[in-house]
Amino acid sequence: MDALREAIRSGRLVPGTRLPPYRTLALDLGIARNTVAEAYAELVEEGWLTARQGSGTRVARRAEPLTPDPSRAPARRGRLRVVHDLKPSSPDASAFPRADWTASVRRALAAAPNEAFGVGDPRGRRELREALVEYLARARGVRTRADRIVICAGFAHGLELLCGLLDGPVAVEAYGLPFHRAIIERSGLSTIPLDVDPYGARIDSLPATNANAVLLTPAHQYPTGGALRPERRAAVIDWARATGGLVIEDDYDGVFRYDREPVGAVQGLDPERVVYIGSTSKSLSPALRIGWMVLPARLADRVAEAKGQRELVTGVVDQLAFADLVARGAYDRHLRRARKIYRGRRDQLTAVLAERASHIRVSGIAAGLHAVLDLPDGTEQAALRAARRQGLALDGLSLYRHPDSAAKPRDGLVIGYGTPSEAAYSAALDALCLALPDDPDDER
Template sequence: MTDSWASFGADLHIEPVGGGLRRGLMEALREAVRSGRLAPGTRLPSSRTLAADLAIARNTVADAYAELVAEGWLTARQGSGTTVARRAAPRRGPTRAPKSRPVHGRPLYSLNPGTPDLASSPRAEWLKAGRRALIAAPNEALGYGDPRGRIELRTVLADYLSRARGVHADPARIVICSGFVHGLMLMGKVLRQRRVKDVAVESYGLDAHWNLLREAGLRTPCLPLDELGSRTGDLGAMRSAGAVLMTPAHQFPMGVSLHPDRRAAAVDWARSSGGLVLEDDYDGEFRYDRQPVGALQNLDPERVVYFGTSSKSLAPGLRLAWMVLPEALAGEVAEAKGVSDWASGALDQLTLAEFIASGAYDRHVRSMRLRYRRRRDQLVAALAERAPDVRVSGIAAGLHAVLELPEGTERSVIQAAAFQGLALEGVSRYRHPEATPGREALVISYGSPPDSAWSGTLEALCRVLP
């Protein structure tokens, strides 16, 4: 059988409107037929395909299709799928232009970074892995357990991280946490207990991370950033810094990889000062035009805390992340986690362990790497044709790109995009309060839109660029 549900029916961009998913989907489909955007005879995606694209339940789509068939808007024949009815529905006044404003404050399109393509999450494979893991799980797995996390997951992660990211890992030195932020909260607590005063951060990054460290009682001076990455040679002048938080493999948001000399300088500083490097390897699996950049942790496992997460490779909603810790820190972090949160969800941990051990994780990452590379190439090609003066950078890896703008235009482009129903963010959103203002640019996530929305999103972006 050559066809599969993934290729059944045409691509369809649809945005549920109003209250309730089923009702909103029905109204959006009616409007698409009324306006002529969906012509009579158009074959619609299968309920499973459209549900995956919209990240909603398949039954919701199936029920909406069934009601619209009953109303005469659609027709359904076994073996032929669902199509727009040949009998055209009456138009209500002149054809309206596509809506360009958000519905109820929600943008029509979004290129904001932070999430992968959720519609491509491997739900079926994850479900299979969960079933196998649950059947094989010992009874004690359903208890409170070890605050470091399930030994099955820690063992599998140690092997995977060594193979795929060059991390020196031992299951006894891995702590599972509920996302990167949870891990950073634990580290902030431990650092404060160790009487650390300052944690240096990169001059561009996420304010949520800086704020979290400040809430732990730590100051966050920033390191300057240039085309070679953060200037780690400046760490020696930060006398009160006991740690530095970095994204060395693919700096967020600027996208540069930390130069080897600066990687060595960060580790040298940690050794000479007794400090720690906190390495956030948030999207290390996704690289395209270069050999993979290994983890900084392999330069000195006793001075680097490695953070990894499933948020970009699978989905942030899983709330699964991990820390690979120096031997001297492992017990302290596990103790801090045990006080506030004895253990992360055991069943999800066991499922991830099975998902990795079975090879499904590697297959999914390879598949998504190809998908994201195609998206990136389409973005670059569209910009070369429609906005040739916009320089694109940070695209050798990851799920986002940086689009440099003429001076003084970042804010106006974001406002114009909002009017078109397109959510965008500029680099100024990620600038540390103490950092010197630099270039103006957009941070574009080519990974997050579902396939059904990608062409429309790309078109909307090109319309607003100078």
């Protein structure tokens, strides 16, 4: 009780914040449910909390907000300490397969020819490109040869190389990563938004854009979560063939599917019309800086030339180690373990929200390492402020919206469940529930 009083007094729990149900808090703390119920009742009597049937227990609303204790204020004004990281940015760093990676480094160093430590091929090490040919065909339905693959430092690097070879506008999904749009625009190209719906990008509006290329996340639209439906996949290939346009496929988390079989890459429909780009940023770690571009024949030499005559981006040892990891099946085993971990976290997220915030709809959860929480209109910014007060780092859906999109904006939160460690995840979800807006029906 003292901790709750202090949290309310200091402003860490703001008026109107809904507290966890008796049973949930009792389980989290390992105490009897009656103990929690008695504590809540006492705090209600003292005026710290309010309790109403159907609305749960909340921090009491006051005429004047409580003033935080200056001695507990953050060291720098305007900045709150991040306690829980739910940014949709990276996998769980603690899940990196250290033992397998160490074994692959040793095997790679022992087997590497002397020339591997000289001037590098801008396409990257052939050992890795050959391993990727087999793996991508088996896992993602990609059709290619080793001389059509260029190793890069990740999707952003691959996109930057590609944009230097493009002319004219590039169509992009109306919701997508802002820094990807920035890379395109820094190259002197304009971006034109395509609306998205639960089935991915609206390809039917692509011809009217007069774009020469289109950037898509077809396996799992980022961030809204839909998979590009089959007729739209066929339509974008028809568009590319009819116009000479180029499809840029960002397969950022195509290996993480939970509720249905993996959706193959669009590239397999026409390897000469699609540039397929993947990386280890989500599957292993963004720290490795290993990515791959699978290119049409007409672009492979030009991209390698644009990259430069020396391999100065991804280290040779990392390339050789990853090639060994893939070739001996250790990468597949890691992905199977990771899918189990992340599916469990997704299931925990949906279960907690169903219990504590059933009015919040969760979408985009069939794959990947993030989910979208749809919020009532006009509540996103308030939810972000509440999240900051709870020490949560997360994104609002509006961050990803193309500024020129004509579609009605959606309010939502983009929740990454990959980053927290197993030990920290439950506490992060508790904090998330406290930051969510109330059910409008409870206020009637």
